[in-house]
Amino acid sequence: DxxxxxxxxxxxxxxxxxxxxxxxxxMDHENMFWYRQDPGLGLRLIYFSYDVKMKEKGDIxxxxxxxxxxxxxxxxxLESASTNQTSMYLCASSPSQGAHQPQHxxxxxxxxxx
Amino acid sequence: AQTVTQSQPxxxxxxxxxxxxxxxxxxxxxxxxxxxxxxPPSRQMILVIRQEAYKQQNATENRFSVNFQKAAKSFSLKIxxxxxxxxxxxxxxxxxxxxxxxxxxxxxTVIP
Numbered sequence: 001d002x003x004x005x006x007x008x009x010x011x012x013x014x015x016x017x018x019x020x021x022x023x024x025x026x027m028d029h030e031n032m033f034w035y036r037q038d039p040g041l042g043l044r045l046i047y048f049s050y051d052v053k054m055k056e057k058g059d060i061x062x063x064x065x066x067x068x069x070x071x072x073x074x075x076x077x078l079e080s081a082s083t084n085q086t087s088m089y090l091c092a093s094s095p096s097q098g099a100h101q102p103q104h105x106x107x108x109x110x111x112x113x114x
Numbered sequence: 115a116q117t118v119t120q121s122q123p124x125x126x127x128x129x130x131x132x133x134x135x136x137x138x139x140x141x142x143x144x145x146x147x148x149x150x151x152x153x154p155p156s157r158q159m160i161l162v163i164r165q166e167a168y169k170q171q172n173a174t175e176n177r178f179s180v181n182f183q184k185a186a187k188s189f190s191l192k193i194x195x196x197x198x199x200x201x202x203x204x205x206x207x208x209x210x211x212x213x214x215x216x217x218x219x220x221x222x223t224v225i226p
Contacts, residue, residue: 033214040123042205042218058213090159100147100166100209105159 003027006091006106014114019078021109023091030096032074033103034058034066037088049074081113116141118208120217127196128225134181135191135220137206144168146210148182148189153219154202162204165189198224 007022025032031050035043035058045058047066055066063085067075074093078085088110092103117140127133139148146167153159165173165182172180177197181190193200201224206217 035216040218042120043216045213048213102149102151102161102164102209103207103214105151107158 004091004093004104004106006089006109008109009107010110010112012112012114013078013081015081015083017078017081019081019111019113021076021078021089021091021111023074023076023093023106024072025074025093025104026072027093027095027104028071029093029104030071031094031103032068033092033094034064034074034076035090035092036060037090037108043090046076083113085111086113087111116143116208116210116213116215118206118215118217120206120220122220123218124221124223126223126225127193127200129196129198131196132192132194133196133222135193135204135206135222137189137191137217139187139189139206139208139215141187141208141210143210146208148180149207149209149214150178150180150189150191151205151207151216152200152202153205154199159205163191193222196224198226200224 003026033048034046049055049068065077091106094103095101119138148165150162152162163175177194203219208215
């Protein structure tokens with residue numbers, strides 16, 4: 001079974017802090033994704049990566065950056081947290097590009113910015 | 115960008131009855147995949163069913179089936195013999211090219 005692990009289920013940070021959300025998958029998947037989920041808006045893609053050290057902007061990258069130094073780990077960074085970044089963050093992974101395989105999701109991190 | 119529309123924010127169904135969740139999408143591609151995901155309250159999102167666009171036959175997984183109308187760009191999910199454990203948020207997703215696109219979700223309540 002594919003396991004996507006997000007480092008925290010709940011996180012509370014303060015405005016202006018630099019925040020790191022970590023995601024690790026154990027199935028050697030090439031593709032990894034970060035979404036934020038807000039009521040009524042569904043899932044919106046922040047960033048994705050198809051390989052180590054590779055990243056692509058999604059639909060809402062502003063205020064975020066990512067890091068993928070190892071294949072199994074994909075980190076989301078809030079450079080200077082703001083209250084409008086309070087949300088549920090979901091990490092997902094999938095096998096190689098073009099294979100049209102479904103994504104596997106982590107449990108999510110509910111982030112509150114005070 | 116492709117768009118996925120779920121026009122029913124909330125649905126309810128009596129236990130053991132059948133319910134259909136709607137999804138439409140917009141694309142100019144001919145090769146793509148469609149998925150339904152289920153997210154139970156405070157739990158992980160999991161795949162329910164998938165459909166390849168080039169297959170005319172509708173996908174079925176036990177009590178879950180889809181009605182895929184490619185020309186109409188419609189991809190509805192039918193849940194038969196609804197169970198309490200089916201209560202969840204359901205997301206329709208489109209996969210084409212390099213990205214996934216998700217709808218806004220339908221919250222399904224199952225009434226005992």
